[in-house]
Amino acid sequence: MVLPERERRTFWIDGDRLRTDPVPGAELVVDGSWLLPGLVDVHTHPGTESRDLPFSDEVLRRQLTDHRDAGVLLVRTPGSAARIPAWVDQDPALPRVRSAGRWLATPGRFFPGFGRDVSEADLVRAAVEEARSSSGWCKVIGDWKHGEPAVPLEILTAVVRAVHAIGGRVAVHCQTAEGSRNAVLAGADSLEHGMHLDPDLIDRMAAQGTAFVPTLSVFGAGADRRRAGEPSAARDAWLAGWAGMLPNVRAAHEAGVTVLAGTDSLPCGTVSTEVAWLIRAGLPAQAALGAASWAARSWLGLPGLADGAPADLVAYDTDPTLDPTALAHPSRVILRGRVVA
Structure with missing residues (x-):
């Protein structure tokens, strides 16, 4: 059974492509399973394990392999400590990667030296450079700490216009009300996190095609620790932002915003x-x-399960739409036409 269509279909693999016509000499590798286009994580940063350690090719390979073994066959890295090296795309055993180059951070808005530190005056030029040197994306740190100003709207708007002019796309990190507002008003292609997003901006996101990548799992994992922390303006602001995130995600989906899964x-x-x-x-x-499969693949420019599509798919013994816990346990993983797990 194929998702999302919920149709019984048969595919053959010819090289690294799916085919609907029989391929002579084919070997049966999956039968009677639920088939999905390869899973997607649209917000992940493989290659680093902490801010204290440098970007590492060894760590990058290991972490991409972890994604692959879980059925994640396409990842988007919205910012890294270093540009993703060319060998990743040349390795058939690793997931496909869509990168955004290095994080672009203006003064005081990121961990010092962890991304590409640029002045506000140089941000437009740097964004175009990162988009051209990556998979067409760039990532701007649009805000940082509670109570501190976000990247000004006019600068962020200029970034979006310049990157769009070369056919690129802009992801914006935003965790404050001003940062989320500016990202939407500037016409960013994706809001990364979107904490404190004004619900009144959701219809505008839908109309202009701004996707929402809320990364709920990483916030949810830290919520209890935040609640147990010492009271402060920053703590209270974070908890207020978290309280609004789940309702905003639902409202965004209902308004027609593309909501995507990123960890x-x-x-x-x-x-x-x-x-x-x-x-x-x-x-x-x-x-x-x-949001973690066919919709994300389409948003990143790849098809689902169809004749001529890349042979990237995952199989499950049970329907993961009825039992979402099954998603963590694929019975078969096929990447570029090869059984890898």
Whole structure:
């Protein structure tokens, strides 16, 4: 059974492509399972394990392999400590990667030296450079600490216009009301986190095609620790922002915003946890699953399960839309036409 269509279909694999016509000499590898296009994590940062350690090719390979073994066959890295090296795309055993180059951080708005530190005056030029040197994306740290100003709207708007002019796309980190507002008004292609998002901006996001990547699992994992912390303005602001995130995710989905699954956390390969959070926020199970599979692949420019599509798919013994916990336990993983797990 193929999702999302819920149709009984048969595919053959010819090289690294799916075919609907029989391929001579084919070997049966999956029978009677639920088939999904390869899973997607649209917000993950493989290659680093902490801010104290440098970007590492060894860590990058291991973490991408963790994604792959969990059925995540396409990842988007919205910012890294270093540009993703070319060998990743040349390795058939690793997931497909869509990168955004290095994080772009203006003074005081990120961990010093962890991304690419640029002045506000140089931000437009740097954004175009990162988009051109990556998979067409760039990532701007649009805000940082509570009570401190976000990247000004006019600068962020200029970034979006310049990157769009070369055919690129802009992701914006935003965790304050001003940062989320500016990202939407500037026409960013995706809000990363979107904490403190004004619900009145959701219809505008839908109209202009701004996607919402709320990374609920990483926030949810830290919520109890925040509540137990010493009272402060920053703590109270964070908790207020978290309280609004699940209702905003549901409202965004209902308004037609593209809501996508991204983990922003370690270990890699846990996108099933993010899907569970999207369901908890109020998304129907099929929509939450699509946010980590067919909808995410389409948003990143790849088809689902169709004749001529890349042979990237995962198989399950049970219907993951009826039992979302099954998503963490694929029975078969096929990447570029090869059985890898």
